[in-house]
Amino acid sequence: MEGLYRALYLLAWIGLPLGVGLQLLAHPPRGWEGWAYPLFGLLFLAALRRGPKEAPRLLVHALGCYLLFEMARAREAWWVVGFWSPSLYLLSAFAYPLPWALLAGAFWGGALALFPLWLGHGEGVIYGHFALSQPVLLALALLLARFRELYGQTRFWKEQALTDPLTGLPNRRALEMALEREAARVERGEEPFSLVLLDLDDFKRVNDEKGHPEGDRLLKEVGRYLVGHVRKGDLVGRWGGEEFALLLPKTHGEQAARLAERLREGLKGLGVTASLGVATYGGDLADLYRRADQALYRAKEGGKDRVVRSTAELG
Structure with missing residues (x-):
C-alpha cells in the first residue's frame, strides 16, 4: 500500500502544474500577470521540499492566493476556480488540527465566496451554486479529517493494547x-x-x-x-x-x-x-x-x- 500512497502523492503534484497549464492556455497572461507565475511556482516548490507531512501548511496558503489570482484573471469565467476549491479545504484539513483547520478553511472559503462580488460577477445561478458549495465542501473536508483523527487514535490504542512496548512483538x-x-x-x-x-x-x-x-x-x-x-x-x-x-x-x-x-x-x-x-x-x-x-x-x-x-x- 505504501507504493500506492506515493503514487497518489505524486499524482497530486502532477495535477497542480497541469491545471496551471490549462489555465494559461485558456487565459494567456497579460503584462504583469506573467511575473506572478514564477512566484507561485517557487512557493509550490518550497512546499514540495518540505515533504508530505509539512507541505500542506505552506501549500494551503499559496494555493488560496493562487486561486484568487486566477479568479481575478479569468473575470467572467471566474467560476472555473470552483473545480479546484475542494483541494484547498482538504489541504486545510491535513495541514492543521481542529479547530485551526476550520479557521484556515473558513478564511479561504470566505475569500473565494466574496471575491466574485468584488469583481462584480456575484449574481445568477452559477454564483449561487459556487457560494453555497464552499461551506459544504469545507464541512465535508473537516469531517474527513475528524474521521482520520479518530481512526488514528483507535489504531494507536489498539496497537498499544496488543503490542509489547519493549520488543514491539505481539503481547x-x-x-x-x-x-x-x-x-x-x-x-x-x-x-x-x-x-x-x-x-x-x-x-x-x-x-x-x-x-x-x-x-x-x-x-x-x-x-x-x-x-x-x-x-x-x-x-x-x-x-x-x-x-x-x-x-x-x-x-x-x-x-x-x-x-x-x-x-x-x-x-x-x-x-x-x-x-x-x-x-x-x-x-x-x-x-x-x-x-x-x-x-x-x-x-x-x-x-x-x-x-x-x-x-x-x-x-
Whole structure:
C-alpha cells in the first residue's frame, strides 16, 4: 500500500502544474500577470521540499492566493476556480488540527465566496451554486479529517493494547486472540497447530550482573532473532517477562519440536540459552496452554537448554 500512497502523492503534484497549464492556455497572461507565475511556482516548490507531512501548511496558503489570482484573471469565467476549491479545504484539513483547520478553511472559503462580488460577477445561478458549495465542501473536508483523527487514535490504542512496548512483538493478549482464531480454523477441519513456549535460562542473572538495560537489549535481540528464523505465517510474541511464545499454524508436534531445536541452537550464538516446551492443539485451548507450560517446566527441571514435548502427545 505504501507504493500506492506515493503514487497518489505524486499524482497530486502532477495535477497542480497541469491545471496551471490549462489555465494559461485558456487565459494567456497579460503584462504583469506573467511575473506572478514564477512566484507561485517557487512557493509550490518550497512546499514540495518540505515533504508530505509539512507541505500542506505552506501549500494551503499559496494555493488560496493562487486561486484568487486566477479568479481575478479569468473575470467572467471566474467560476472555473470552483473545480479546484475542494483541494484547498482538504489541504486545510491535513495541514492543521481542529479547530485551526476550520479557521484556515473558513478564511479561504470566505475569500473565494466574496471575491466574485468584488469583481462584480456575484449574481445568477452559477454564483449561487459556487457560494453555497464552499461551506459544504469545507464541512465535508473537516469531517474527513475528524474521521482520520479518530481512526488514528483507535489504531494507536489498539496497537498499544496488543503490542509489547519493549520488543514491539505481539503481547500475550494478541497471541491469545491469534490462538483463538487458529483454533476456530482447526474446528472447521484444517490441520492442527502447535504452541511453543520459550523461556530464557538464568535471565535474572543477566539483570543482576549486567543491569536491566542489558537485559532489555537481550530481550529485543532475542525477539528479532526469533522473528527472523521462523517460517512465514508463524507468529512470535512475548508471553511475559523473559518468556516468548510461538504459534505455528498447520504444524504437528514433531515438526514443531524440530523448529524449536533449531531455534534453541541458534540462540546460543547470542550468548544465551533457552528452555522450550512444545504442545499441539487437541481441541481445548486451556489444555494446550497447560501442556505447553508443563513441557517447559520439565525442560527447566531437566537441566535447561533443551526442548521438551508434551507427554500427552508422546504417549
